[in-house]
Amino acid sequence: MTAPHSAVAPGRFSAKVAVVTGAAQGIGREVALRLAREGAALLLTDRSEIVEETAAACRDLGAKAAVQLADAETFEGCEGVMNAAAERFGRLDVLVNNVGGSIWFKPFAHYAPHEVEAEIRRSLFPTLWCCRAALPHMLAGGAGSIVNVSSVATRGVNRVPYAAAKGGVNALTACLAWEYAAHGIRVNAVAPGGTEAPPRRVPRNPNPPSDQERAWIAEVVAQTKASSLMGRYGTAAEQAAAILFLASDEASYVTGVTLPVAGGDLG
Numbered sequence: 001m002t003a004p005h006s007a008v009a010p011g012r013f014s015a016k017v018a019v020v021t022g023a024a025q026g027i028g029r030e031v032a033l034r035l036a037r038e039g040a041a042l043l044l045t046d047r048s049e050i051v052e053e054t055a056a057a058c059r060d061l062g063a064k065a066a067v068q069l070a071d072a073e074t075f076e077g078c079e080g081v082m083n084a085a086a087e088r089f090g091r092l093d094v095l096v097n098n099v100g101g102s103i104w105f106k107p108f109a110h111y112a113p114h115e116v117e118a119e120i121r122r123s124l125f126p127t128l129w130c131c132r133a134a135l136p137h138m139l140a141g142g143a144g145s146i147v148n149v150s151s152v153a154t155r156g157v158n159r160v161p162y163a164a165a166k167g168g169v170n171a172l173t174a175c176l177a178w179e180y181a182a183h184g185i186r187v188n189a190v191a192p193g194g195t196e197a198p199p200r201r202v203p204r205n206p207n208p209p210s211d212q213e214r215a216w217i218a219e220v221v222a223q224t225k226a227s228s229l230m231g232r233y234g235t236a237a238e239q240a241a242a243i244l245f246l247a248s249d250e251a252s253y254v255t256g257v258t259l260p261v262a263g264g265d266l267g
Contacts, residue, residue: 008034008037008038009038009244009248010037010038010039011038011039012038012039012244012248012249012250013035013038013039013040013094013244013247013248014038014039014040015039016039016040016041016093016094017040017041017042017043017085017089017090017091017092017093017094018035018040018041018042018043018093018094018095018096018247019042019043019044019045019081019082019085019092019094019095019096019130019134020032020035020042020043020044020045020096020098021045021046021072021081021095021096021097021098021099021126021130022045022046022072022098022099022100022126023044023045023046023051023054023055023098024046024048024050024051024053024054024201024202025046025048025050025197025198025200025201025202026195026197026198026200026236027098027149027192027195027197027236027239027240027243028046028054028096028098028099029054029236030236030237030239030240031096031098031239031240031243031244032044032054032055032058032065033054033057033058033061034237034240034241034244035058035063035094035244036057036058036059036061036062036063036065037061037063038244039063040063040094041063041064041065041089042055042058042063042064042065042066043065043066043067043068043081043084043085043088043089044058044065044066044067044068045067045068045069045070045072045081046069046070047069047070047071047072047202048201048202049069050201050202051067051069052067055067064089066084066085066088066089068080068081068084068085072099072125072126072129072130073121073122073125073126073129074125074129075129075132075133077129078126078129078130078132078133078134079129079133081130081133082095082130082133082134082136082137083133085137086137091137091141092134092137092138092141092144093138093141093143093144093145094144094145094146094147094247095130095131095134095138095144095145095146095147096147096149096243096247097126097127097130097131097146097147097148097149097169098149099122099123099126099127099130100122100123100124100126100127100149100151100165100166100169101122101123101162101204102119102123102153102159102162102204103115103118103119103122103162103204103205104119104205104213105158105159105213105216105217105220106158106213106216107157107158107216108160108161111160111161115161116161119161119162119164119165120161120164120165120168122165122204123162123165123166123169124164124165124166124168124169127148127149127169127172128168128172131146131148131172131176131187134146135180135185138180138183138185139180139183139185142183142184143184143185144184144185144186145185145186145187145188145246145247145248145251146176146185146186146187146188147188147189147190147243147246147247148169148172148173148187148188148189148190149169149189149190149192149239149243150166150169150170150173150189150190150191150192150258151163151166151191151192151267152191152192152193152227152260152262152265152266152267153166153224153267154166154167154170154191154267155227155267156220156223156224156227157219157220157223158216158217158219158220159220166191169189170189170191170258173187173188173189173256173258174256174258177255177256177257178256181255181256186246186251186252186254186255187255187256188246188251188254188255188256188257188258188259189257189258189259190239190242190243190246190258190259190260190261191258191259191260191261191262191267192234192239192261192262193224193227193228193233193234193260193261193262193263193265194221194224194225194228194233194234194262195233195234195235195236195238195239196233196234196235196236197236224265227262227265228262228263228264228265229263229264229265230263230264231263232263234261234262234263238261239261242259242261246259
């Protein structure tokens with residue numbers, strides 16, 4: 001079955017300033033382009049300079065779009081991004097925390113200690129630090145919407161450290177929602193299942209996989225499709241549609257939720 005193309009809601013983010021992390025590729029790029037079509041002013045960030053291409057595409061759609069290169073695994077990098085958005089556009093309304101993703105795919109007994117730490121740094125700390133850096137700006141504005149990109153892989157094979165990191169994302173989403181609802185700040189998450197995307201131009205793991213690693217990756221793909229009631233991977237457009245709903249005023253009575261977007265796999 002072919003996935004439907006998600007409809008755009010023009011003007012839904014007019015007068016909103018949004019930060020999208022990990023905007024160079026994949027879901028982050030799709031979210032940025034969709035926000036541009038729906039009227040947002042954008043601060044796009046990534047470690048890779050190819051995020052400039054996303055910003056240029058957003059400008060071609062008529063949006064205001066700036067870029068801040070940063071390492072979101074550090075608080076200093078995240079703080080610089082949020083400060084840049086506020087300085088450039090005068091406010092910060094929406095934050096989409098998209099940085100993260102498995103670096104390795106293998107049974108837990110095969111992970112070296114430094115690999116475990118690297119997975120946690122990649123898929124938990126960028127969300128944690130960006131939330132911390134964005135909150136002062138949203139508190140000053142009296143409102144805000146944060147959408148964290150988690151994963152249904154909190155239950156699955158060959159990605160235990162990644163699953164632990166995304167479980168942390170789910171927990172911080174719930175806790176921040178409790179703490180900041182009274183301040184007009186909503187905090188939600190999406191939990192994507194397997195998502196089709198073009199080959200990464202900047203791979204998370206630059207080393208080509210061995211035959212054994214390819215077999216472990218195949219196990220992940222098989223388990224992901226088997227866990228989905230629809231039996232397929234989703235598209236980046238389907239993920240962006242859910243993210244933008246939670247980010248928008250249409251979800252004004254939704255906070256503290258982690259929404260699976262995985263064809264029926266609840267994670």
